[in-house]
Amino acid sequence: MPASDNVPVIAVASGKGGVGKTTVAVNLALALRDLGSRVGLVDADLYGPDVPRMLGLRREREASHLTVFAAQGRPASRLQAIDRHGIQIASAALLVGGGQGIGVDAGIAQLLVRRLISDTDWADLDCLVIDLPPGTADIQQFVFTLHGRKLMVLLVVTPQVIAHQDVRRLIAHLRMHKTVSLGGVANMTGLICPSCGDSTPMFPEAPPDQSVWGELDKLASIPFSPQAAADADDGRPVLLTQAVPQQVAAYRALAAAVQAELGEPPAHLN
Numbered sequence: 001m002p003a004s005d006n007v008p009v010i011a012v013a014s015g016k017g018g019v020g021k022t023t024v025a026v027n028l029a030l031a032l033r034d035l036g037s038r039v040g041l042v043d044a045d046l047y048g049p050d051v052p053r054m055l056g057l058r059r060e061r062e063a064s065h066l067t068v069f070a071a072q073g074r075p076a077s078r079l080q081a082i083d084r085h086g087i088q089i090a091s092a093a094l095l096v097g098g099g100q101g102i103g104v105d106a107g108i109a110q111l112l113v114r115r116l117i118s119d120t121d122w123a124d125l126d127c128l129v130i131d132l133p134p135g136t137a138d139i140q141q142f143v144f145t146l147h148g149r150k151l152m153v154l155l156v157v158t159p160q161v162i163a164h165q166d167v168r169r170l171i172a173h174l175r176m177h178k179t180v181s182l183g184g185v186a187n188m189t190g191l192i193c194p195s196c197g198d199s200t201p202m203f204p205e206a207p208p209d210q211s212v213w214g215e216l217d218k219l220a221s222i223p224f225s226p227q228a229a230a231d232a233d234d235g236r237p238v239l240l241t242q243a244v245p246q247q248v249a250a251y252r253a254l255a256a257a258v259q260a261e262l263g264e265p266p267a268h269l270n
């Protein structure tokens with residue numbers, strides 16, 4: 001099975017938890033699929049691995065052990081990506097039972113994420129979307145320094161000033177990695193009224209001198225929809241339900257911008 005080496009990576013990051021990274025990663029993967037890309041989705045948030053749930057997958061069986069490293073050729077050396085809605089998924093949540101947590105130290109966490117990316121058998125891939133934990137700790141450092149491939153980091157930002165502050169720190173850090181391209185996704189930019197469909201602000205906007213939008217390209221603006229939040233809990237992302245046209249349009253625009261940055265995937269025969 002082909003590996004993921006050299007495949008362009010789109011890492012979805014933020015300074016904070018709960019701002020919509022996983023939501024963006026899942027819907028972006030589906031929107032890229034709709035553009036004809038063969039997409040892998042790696043759930044690298046080991047401490048809150050939500051990708052499977054947002055796609056309606058759950059492992060019930062408890063794990064008795066977790067392999068973090070196996071020499072090539074050993075039976076446990078490879079993982080299998082799981083196909084869901086035409087995208088391929090690798091998540092630590094599928095290596096343990098639904099009620100089991102993964103409490104590992106930084107070094108082991110990096111090994112486990114390396115394993116999800118490089119020791120997984122993927123079918124042919126055009127790109128890998130990686131859903132990161134918040135901040136700049138060890139797992140993020142590992143992903144930000146993946147070499148020998150194109151790397152784009154998408155920063156998810158909600159309107160509040162504290163979200164901007166934390167993302168500015170992340171931008172300062174990422175600018176040190178000269179080969180990384182950056183893009184921004186504004187999430188929860190307004191609340192879509194369930195009855196009339198109009199959008200009203202949810203949070204006060206960060207003032208211009210504290211906002212990231214002076215230094216980061218905004219590739220999409222995604223309003224908050226209670227309907228989309230409820231469907232996501234049920235494992236039905238908005239790109240599948242198509243229930244919120246404003247969000248679907250935003251994800252399609254985001255996927256087109258990402259594809260333009262990474263270059264069109266090669267035409268492939270099916």
Ligand SMILES: Nc1ncnc2c1ncn2[C@@H]1O[C@H](COP(=O)(O)OP(=O)(O)O)[C@@H](O)[C@H]1O
Pocket residue numbers: 014016017018019020021022023024050187188222223224225226228229230232233
């Ligand atoms: N634009 C949005 N519309 C509706 N619900 C959203 C939106 N963005 C995020 N959510 C919801 O907010 C919660 C947190 O989002 P999540 O993607 O898990 O954040 P993170 O991965 O950054 O911790 C989830 O319940 C998700 O469904």
Ligand SMILES: [Mg+2]
Pocket residue numbers: 021022023045048050131
């Ligand atoms: Mg998440």
